[in-house]
Amino acid sequence: MDAIILQILNGLDKGSAYALIALGLTLIFGTLGVVNFAHGALFMIGAFCAVTLNKLLNLSVETVDPTRTDFLGNPLKVKTPYVETWFGPEFGHAIIDWSVPLAILFSIPIMIAIGFIMERGLIKHFYRRPHADQILVTFGLAIVLQELIKHYYGANPIQTPAPGAFRGSFDFGAMLGFDPNTIIYPYWRMIYFAFAAVIIGGVFAFLQFTTFGMVVRAGMADRETVGLLGINIDKRFTIMFGLAAAVAGLAGVMYAPINSPNYHMGMDFLVLSFVVVVVGGMGSLPGAVAAGFLLGILESFASMNEIKSILPGIDQIIIYVAAIIILLTRPRGLLGRKGVMED
Amino acid sequence: MLGLNKKDATLLGVVAVLVIFAPFILNPFPADSAMAQFNAGYPDLMQRFVIFGIFAVGFNLLFGLTGYLSFGHAAFLGVGSYSAVWMFKLLSMNVIPAILLSMVIAGLFALLIGFISLRRTGIYFSILTLAFAEMSFRLAYSVLTPITNGETGLQLTLEDPRILGQTATENGGIPVTNLFGLEMRSTEVLNLGGWTFQFNNGYYMAGALLLVAFYISIRIFRSPFGMMLRAVKSNQQRMNYTGLNTKPYTLAAFVISGMYAGLAGGLMASMDPLAGAERMQWTASGEVVLMTILGGAGTLIGPVLGAGFIKYFENIFSKINEAVLHSWFHALPDGLENAIVWVLEHFVGSGWHLTLGLLFMLVVTFLPGGLVEGGQRLGRLFGRKKDAEEKTATQSTPAE
Numbered sequence: 001m002d003a004i005i006l007q008i009l010n011g012l013d014k015g016s017a018y019a020l021i022a023l024g025l026t027l028i029f030g031t032l033g034v035v036n037f038a039h040g041a042l043f044m045i046g047a048f049c050a051v052t053l054n055k056l057l058n059l060s061v062e063t064v065d066p067t068r069t070d071f072l073g074n075p076l077k078v079k080t081p082y083v084e085t086w087f088g089p090e091f092g093h094a095i096i097d098w099s100v101p102l103a104i105l106f107s108i109p110i111m112i113a114i115g116f117i118m119e120r121g122l123i124k125h126f127y128r129r130p131h132a133d134q135i136l137v138t139f140g141l142a143i144v145l146q147e148l149i150k151h152y153y154g155a156n157p158i159q160t161p162a163p164g165a166f167r168g169s170f171d172f173g174a175m176l177g178f179d180p181n182t183i184i185y186p187y188w189r190m191i192y193f194a195f196a197a198v199i200i201g202g203v204f205a206f207l208q209f210t211t212f213g214m215v216v217r218a219g220m221a222d223r224e225t226v227g228l229l230g231i232n233i234d235k236r237f238t239i240m241f242g243l244a245a246a247v248a249g250l251a252g253v254m255y256a257p258i259n260s261p262n263y264h265m266g267m268d269f270l271v272l273s274f275v276v277v278v279v280g281g282m283g284s285l286p287g288a289v290a291a292g293f294l295l296g297i298l299e300s301f302a303s304m305n306e307i308k309s310i311l312p313g314i315d316q317i318i319i320y321v322a323a324i325i326i327l328l329t330r331p332r333g334l335l336g337r338k339g340v341m342e343d
Numbered sequence: 344m345l346g347l348n349k350k351d352a353t354l355l356g357v358v359a360v361l362v363i364f365a366p367f368i369l370n371p372f373p374a375d376s377a378m379a380q381f382n383a384g385y386p387d388l389m390q391r392f393v394i395f396g397i398f399a400v401g402f403n404l405l406f407g408l409t410g411y412l413s414f415g416h417a418a419f420l421g422v423g424s425y426s427a428v429w430m431f432k433l434l435s436m437n438v439i440p441a442i443l444l445s446m447v448i449a450g451l452f453a454l455l456i457g458f459i460s461l462r463r464t465g466i467y468f469s470i471l472t473l474a475f476a477e478m479s480f481r482l483a484y485s486v487l488t489p490i491t492n493g494e495t496g497l498q499l500t501l502e503d504p505r506i507l508g509q510t511a512t513e514n515g516g517i518p519v520t521n522l523f524g525l526e527m528r529s530t531e532v533l534n535l536g537g538w539t540f541q542f543n544n545g546y547y548m549a550g551a552l553l554l555v556a557f558y559i560s561i562r563i564f565r566s567p568f569g570m571m572l573r574a575v576k577s578n579q580q581r582m583n584y585t586g587l588n589t590k591p592y593t594l595a596a597f598v599i600s601g602m603y604a605g606l607a608g609g610l611m612a613s614m615d616p617l618a619g620a621e622r623m624q625w626t627a628s629g630e631v632v633l634m635t636i637l638g639g640a641g642t643l644i645g646p647v648l649g650a651g652f653i654k655y656f657e658n659i660f661s662k663i664n665e666a667v668l669h670s671w672f673h674a675l676p677d678g679l680e681n682a683i684v685w686v687l688e689h690f691v692g693s694g695w696h697l698t699l700g701l702l703f704m705l706v707v708t709f710l711p712g713g714l715v716e717g718g719q720r721l722g723r724l725f726g727r728k729k730d731a732e733e734k735t736a737t738q739s740t741p742a743e
Contacts, residue, residue, distance in 0.1 A: 035466070125708065131466070132412060136636055137707040139629070143700030151694060271473065271625055278470040313486030320474035320481075327467055327474075328459065 002173055002182040007300045009172065013189040013258060015296020016196030017043075020251035021273040022280060022288035023200060024244035030220045030283045031237045034123055035131050037138040040270025041145040042245050045114065046252025047261035048149055049107035051158050054099040057083050098163045103253045108246055115245025119238050142266065150263040157260035162188045188257050195254050199247060200289055206243075207285075216240055220283075275323045281336025291334055295319050351561050354643060358557055362550040365389055366540045373537030377670070380662055386530050386543035388658050392651050393549040394610045397556045399634040399646030401603020404560060405596050406632070407641035408569060410576035414469045414628050415456070415476025419449040419601040421483065421623030423608025425490070428497045428618045435508035436518045438527065438548070442609040449605020450598050457597035461590060464579065476628055483620035496619035520613050522548055527613055545614045552610065553647075556603060561643060563599070572596050604631075637706055639713030648714045656702070660695035664688075 021043055028036045060079040068076040084092030095102065122141065126134045161167065166187040173183030207213035219226045219233040226233045252261075259265065276295055280287030301307065302318035314321075326334065347355065361368065370384030383389070402416050423445035430441035460471040483491040491497055499517045503510060512518050520527045527545035534540075563569045571592050574582055582589050612618055621627070630653070638649025668684045668691070675683065690698045710717045 122704070122708075129711065132636060132640075133707050133711055136633065137704050139633075140700045140703030140707065143696055144704070147694060147697035147700060151689060151697075267626075271477070275470060275474060278466060282466060313482055316481035316485050317478045320478045323474045324459070324471060327463060327471055331463060331467065333467075 002178045003304070005173075005176070005178075006183050006185075007304060008297055009183065009185050009189075011297030011300035012193045012293070013296075014299065015293040016193050017251055017255055017269065017292075018273055018276045018296050019289045019292025020196050020199060021248055021269055022276040022292045023203060023285060024248040024251075025273060025277050026280070026283060026285050026288040027203070027240055027244040027247070029277070030285065031216060031240045032119075032123065032127065034126060035134050035138070036123070037135050037270065038118070038142040038145065039138075039244075039248055040266030040268075040273065041142040042111065042114070042248040042266070043252040043255075043269055044149065044261065044263065044266030045145065046107055046111060046249030047160075047256045047265065048153060048252075049110055049249060050100050050103040050160050050253045050256040051153065051261055053103040053106045054096075054160050057081065057096045057099050057102075061085065100160060100162055100253065100257055103256075104250060107249045107253050111246040111249030112242040114249075115242035116238060118245070119241040123241070142270070146263050146266065153263065155263060157262040159260045160256040162257035166191060192254050192258065196251070199250060203243070203247065204285070212236065212239075272319060275319060279323050279326050279333050281333030284333070284335040287333060287335030294334075295322060298322055345558065347558075347561060347565075351565065351643075355554070355558060355561060358644070358647065359554055362393065362554060365392070365546075365550070366542055370538060370540055374539040375537060380667065381659055383655055383659060384541060386528075386541055386546055388654065389543065389546045390549055390610075390614050391654050391658075393546065393553040394607050394614070395631070395634065395650035395654055396647040397549075397553050397610070398604055398607035398631050399638065399650040400553075400556055400560050401600040401607070402631045403600075403635050403640060403642075403646040404563060404603065405600035406635055407646075408564070408572035408576065409593050409596050411461070411464070411593060411597070412469045412632070413460075413472040413597070413600075414625065414632065415472035415474075415479075416600070416604050416631055417625070417627035418456070418476035418479045418623045419453055419604035420608040420611070420627065421479065421618070421620065422452050423449045423605030424612045424618035424622055425483075425497060425608075426605075427609040427612035428499070428616055429490075431499055431505075431520065431612070431616050432503040433506065435505055436520050437508070438520050438522050438609075438613040441520075441613060442552075442606060445609030445612070446602045446605045449608065450602040453598045453601025453604075454594070457594050457601070461593050461597060473625060473628070476623060477625055480620055480623040480625075483623060491618075491620060494620070496617050498617045520545075520616055549610050549614070552606065556606065557643075557647070564643060568592065568595070633703065637703065637713050639715030642713070642715045645713050645715045652714065653699070656695065656699060660691050660698055661693070663691040665692070 021039060024042070025036060025039050028034055028039070058081055060081045062077050062079055064075045065078045066075050070076045081092060081096060083095050086092065087095065118141070122137065123134075126137060169184045169186045171180055171183070172185040172190075174180040176183070207217055215226065215231055215233070216236055219231075219236065223233055252266075255261075272295075273292075276291045277288050279295065280289070280291030298318055299315070303315035308315055330336075345352070345355075366384045366389065368384075369389065370382045372378035372382055374382075383392075398416075398420060402413070405416075406412055426445040426448040427438075427441040430444050434440055456472065456475045460468055460475065463471055484493060501511050501515070501517060505518075509518055522544070525544050527548065529544055531542040532539060533542065571589075575589050575593060579589055608618075608622070611622075634649035634653050635646045636649070637652060638647065639645025665684060665688050668687050669680065672680045672683050688694065690701075706713065706717075710720075712719075
C-alpha cells in the first residue's frame with residue numbers, strides 16, 4: 001500500500017507539469033483553433049523568469065572589509081547584494097531566498113505580454129491557414145525563442161534553488177498513519193502539486209463562474225454566433241491566449257527548483273504534452289488535466305523496480321503505449337468531442 | 344520518354360543534370376578565396392543532400408498526396424540504418440544487399456505501424472506515428488541494446504563474421520563499404536585553376552538512386568493510384584460513401600514512403616557504416632516534415648529543394664564564426680564593423696538555428712506553398728504567366 005501511494009505521489013509532480021502545459025495548449029486550441037508548438041517554449045521562458053529574478057536579486061556590490069583578511073593576507077572583499085543593503089540583511093536575505101515564489105509575481109505580466117505579442121503579431125495571421133502551417137510557424141517560433149535563451153543564458157542548466165524552508169523532504173507516510181520512513185517526499189514537489197491544483201481550479205472557476213468565462217465558453221462552442229450577438233470575441237480570445245501563456249509560464253517558474261532550467265526543456269515537455277492533449281481529447285479541458293495526471297502517474301508506476309524486472313524498458317515507453325491503446329480504443333481520446341481535428 | 348510526358352521528362356532531366364554536375368555547381372568559388380566557405384561541393388555534404396532528398400521525396404508521397412501528416416518517419420530511417428549495418432556485419436561490405444535489406448525491413452515496419460496508425464486520421468494519426476517512433480527510439484536506447492548497441496550506436500568491429508566478405512583487411516583494418524569493389528568513400532579530386540572539384544563514388548551511387556526514386560515518385564504522382572491518394576486527401580468521407588475502401592491505398596502509400604525512408608537510412612549507413620538511435624528521434628522526424636513543407640508539399644521537386652536548402656544552411660551557416668565575420672567587414676570603420684559583427688554573430692555559427700527558425704517563420708508566413716511557390720511567383724513576375732498557370736493546374740495545394 002505505501003509503495004503504491006509513494007508511486008502516485010512521485011507521478012504527481014510530473015503529472016502536474018503535463019497537466020498545466022496541456023491545459024494551456026487546450027485553451028489555445030479550443031478558443032483559437034491553433035495548434036501551438038511554441039507552448040513548450042513558453043514553459044521554458046517561465047522557468048527562465050525564475051532564473052532571471054534570482055540573478056537580479058543576487059546583483060551585488062563589492063566592498064572591501066579592512067577588519068578581515070582572506071587566505072592570502074589581503075583585505076577581504078565582501079559581496080553584498082543590493083537587496084540586502086536596501087532592506088537590511090535579514091529581510092534582504094529572505095527576499096533572495098524566496099526568489100522562486102516571488103518570480104510568480106514577476107513572470108505573470110511578462111508571460112501575458114509575450115502571449116499578447118505572439119497572438120497579435122503572429123498567430124492572428126494563421127487562423128484561416130491549415131493546421132500544418134500553424135504547427136510549422138509556431139515550431140519556427142519555438143526554435144527562435146529557444147536560441148535566444150541559449151544565447152543569453154548559455155547551454156548549461158542553471159540551478160535555481162527553492163526557498164530554504166522548503167528544501168529537503170518530509171515524512172509524508174507518518175502523517176497519513178503509515179510506518180515512519182516509508183513515504184519520504186520532497187516538500188517542493190508537494191507544493192508544486194498544490195500550486196498546480198490551485199491554478200487548474202482557478203482556470204476552471206474563471207471559465208465557469210465569471211461572465212467573461214461564460215462568453216469565452218460560448219465562443220468555443222460557436223464563435224460565429226457569439227460574434228453576431230455583438231460581442232468582440234477576438235479580443236476575449238486574445239486575452240485567453242495571454243492567460244494560457246501565463247499558465248505555461250507559471251508551470252515553468254515553479255518547475256525551476258525541481259529541474260534546473262536549460263534551453264531545451266520546453267521541447268522535452270512539448271512532445272509529451274501533445275501526447276497528453278490528444279489522449280485527453282483535443283479541445284477538452286478536463287480531458288487534458290485528467291490525461292496529464294494519468295500519464296504522469298503511469299510513468300512513475302512503470303519505473304518501479306518490480307515492474308521493470310517483468311517488462312524491461314517499460315518505464316521508457318509506457319506513455320506511448322498508453323497513448324496508442326487509448327487512441328485505438330477511444331478514437332477521440334478520453335473526453336474528446338466529435339469532429340475536432342479529424343479532417 | 345520512360346512513360347513520362349514532356350514536362351515531367353524535362354523535370355527529371357533537369358534533376359539528373361543537377362545531380363551529375365553538382366560537384367561543379369556547388370563549388371562556384373575558388374578554394375583559396377574568401378567565399379570558399381560557401382562551397383558545398385564536398386562529398387559529405389553532397390551525400391547528405393541526395394540522401395535527405397530521397398527521404399523527403401518519400402515523405403512527400405505520403406504527406407503531399409494523401410495529406411496524412413506522419414510525425415514518426417525517422418523511425419523507418421533508423422530501422423533502415425540498423426539493418427544495413429547488420430548486413431555489413433554479417434554478410435559482406437557490399438552495399439547492394441545492405442540497401443535491399445534496409446528497404447525490406449523498413450517496409451515491413453511501416454506495414455505494421457501503418458496498419459495500426461491508419462485507423463485514425465488527422466492529428467490522432469500524427470500522434471500515433473509519433474508515439475510509435477518515440478517508442479522505437481527509446482527501446483533502441485535501452486532494452487534493445489543487444490541489437491542496437493544502445494547509446495554508443497551500432498558500429499563495425501574486427502570480430503564481425505562477414506560470411507561473404509573478409510572480417511578484416513590484410514593490414515588489420517575494418518574493410519570499407521563498396522559497390523562490387525568500388526569504394527564508397529573514395530573521391531577523385533580535380534584541380535582546375537583555383538578550383539578544387541571532388542567526385543565521390545558514394546555520392547554518385549546515392550545520386551543515381553535519387554534519380555530512380557524521383558522517377559518512381561513522378562510515375563506515382565501521375566498514376567491512377569496517385570489520383571486515388573489525392574482523392575483521399577481532398578475528401579476521404581466522400582470516397583468512403585462511394586463504397587470505396589481507402590485503407591489499402593493509404594496503407595500502400597505509407598509503406599512506399601517508409602521504404603523510401605529505409606532506402607535513405609541504408610544509404611546513410613553505406614556512406615558511413617554506423618547507426619545510432621538519435622536518427623529515430625522526433626526531431627529527425629520533424630526535420631523531414633520541415634524539408635517537405637519548406638520546399639513545397641505535394642509538388643514533385645519541392646522536397647528535394649527543401650532538403651538541399653536545410654542541409655546547406657545547417658552546414659554552411661554553422662561554420663561561420665566571429666573571426667570570419669571580422670575578416671569580411673575588415674574594410675569598414677572599427678565601430679561600424681563591431682556593430683555589424685555583433686548583430687550578425689547571433690545568426691551564424693552556433694546561432695544558425697536562430698536563422699533557421701526565422702527562415703521557417705518567414706517562408707510559412709509569406710510563401711505557404713514553399714520554395715516552389717516562390718519560384719512560381721518569380722516566374723509570373725517576369726511575365727511567363729501562361730507557364731505558371733499550367734504548373735498550378737497540375738500541382739495540388741499543401742496538405743492540411
